[in-house]
Amino acid sequence: MKEEFVSTMRNLNGLIGSSKSNCELLNGIANVAQKSTNANTVFLKGNGRILAGNVPENLMADNNEFIDKKLFSQFNKFKEPQININLQGVGNSSVIPIPNGDLMLLFKDENFSDQDISSAELCANNAAWVAQWEQKENKANEARETKAAHDVLNSLSFTEIDVIVEVFDSIKNGEGFVVASKIADKNGYARSVTVNALRKLESAGVVQTRSLGVKGTYIKVINNKLCDEINKFKKRNRI
Numbered sequence: 408m409k410e411e412f413v414s415t416m417r418n419l420n421g422l423i424g425s426s427k428s429n430c431e432l433l434n435g436i437a438n439v440a441q442k443s444t445n446a447n448t449v450f451l452k453g454n455g456r457i458l459a460g461n462v463p464e465n466l467m468a469d470n471n472e473f474i475d476k477k478l479f480s481q482f483n484k485f486k487e488p489q490i491n492i493n494l495q496g497v498g499n500s501s502v503i504p505i506p507n508g509d510l511m512l513l514f515k516d517e518n519f520s521d522q523d524i525s526s527a528e529l530c531a532n533n534a535a536w537v538a539q540w541e542q543k544e545n546k547a548n549e550a551r552e553t554k555a556a557h558d559v560l561n562s563l564s565f566t567e568i569d570v571i572v573e574v575f576d577s578i579k580n581g582e583g584f585v586v587a588s589k590i591a592d593k594n595g596y597a598r599s600v601t602v603n604a605l606r607k608l609e610s611a612g613v614v615q616t617r618s619l620g621v622k623g624t625y626i627k628v629i630n631n632k633l634c635d636e637i638n639k640f641k642k643r644n645r646i
Contacts, residue, residue, distance in 0.1 A: 453508035
């Protein structure tokens with residue numbers, strides 16, 4: 408039993424240096440858990456979305472990205488590890504809640520042994536660390552995006568800000584088509600004002616643009632915080 412636990416630990420440690428992303432690392436943890444417990448193993452987000460692992464097809468929702476909604480509600484009610492439970496249509500399973508709100512599910516025809524659960528909980532602990540790393544990375548990325556959006560808007564002239572506000576009022580869901588001359592004429596500015604403002608946004612890496620000739624310019628926001636910063640600017644200046 409001790410040798411199997413040590414083997415699981417070594418396999419988990421080996422993932423840290425070899426995994427290229429958090430997603431790959433989480434899938435690696437699921438594979439280690441499946442190998443050490445001989446059970447189908449899956450990690451779920453707190454909303455039932457499948458993060459990693461192997462979910463039996465009959466337990467998945469139609470889009471294959473989420474576990475069956477009714478099934479998830481049964482598993483999600485547990486706040487403490489539940490071992491060898493039998494739910495209708497599922498058979499023998501175990502659920503281990505992860506502190507960040509995710510779940511680890513294991514499905515097996517036979518009962519889980521104490522060794523199985525020890526290995527599964529070790530894997531769950533590693534998955535919790537992955538979740539914490541991902542949260543820190545997301546916060547850091549959001550901070551960088553917010554700063555980039557804030558800085559580029561501050562670099563624009565008053566006239567450029569006016570046309571950019573007009574541009575973003577005319578597109579939906581962060582992408583769309585605009586005609587620079589129409590935007591400029593509406594605000595009483597030269598067409599070059601709109602063109603230069605968009606170039607500054609693209610140079611800052613917050614949007615992508617593609618000229619379509621007389622049809623206008625296609626714009627796609629690639630910095631998710633840009634629209635938020637524009638809305639903040641509008642509120643401050645009551646635009």
